[in-house]
Amino acid sequence: MGKRTLRAVHDDDLVEFLDRVGILEDLKAGRVSCRYCQELLDLESLEAVYPEQGQVRAVCSEPSCLLRFATDRFNS
Secondary structure, X not given: OXXXXXXXXXXXXXXXXHHHOOOHHHHHOOOOEEXXXXXXXXXXXXXXXXXXXXXXXXXXXXXXXXXXXXXXXXXX
């Protein structure tokens, strides 16, 4: 099994990070949805972001979505 790197961003740096990856304004405007359940996200419901096929994807804090995220990202 190969190694995977998990990067984390502290809450204090989240807004700056989201701005750097280009999704902060869309998130604030209600234009970012969870990759799995399609619910619209805000800063409170956002749990994870990751790159996929040249796009930044987002995941909400629902346990079922987090489980799918972990399964997809770390078991492939």
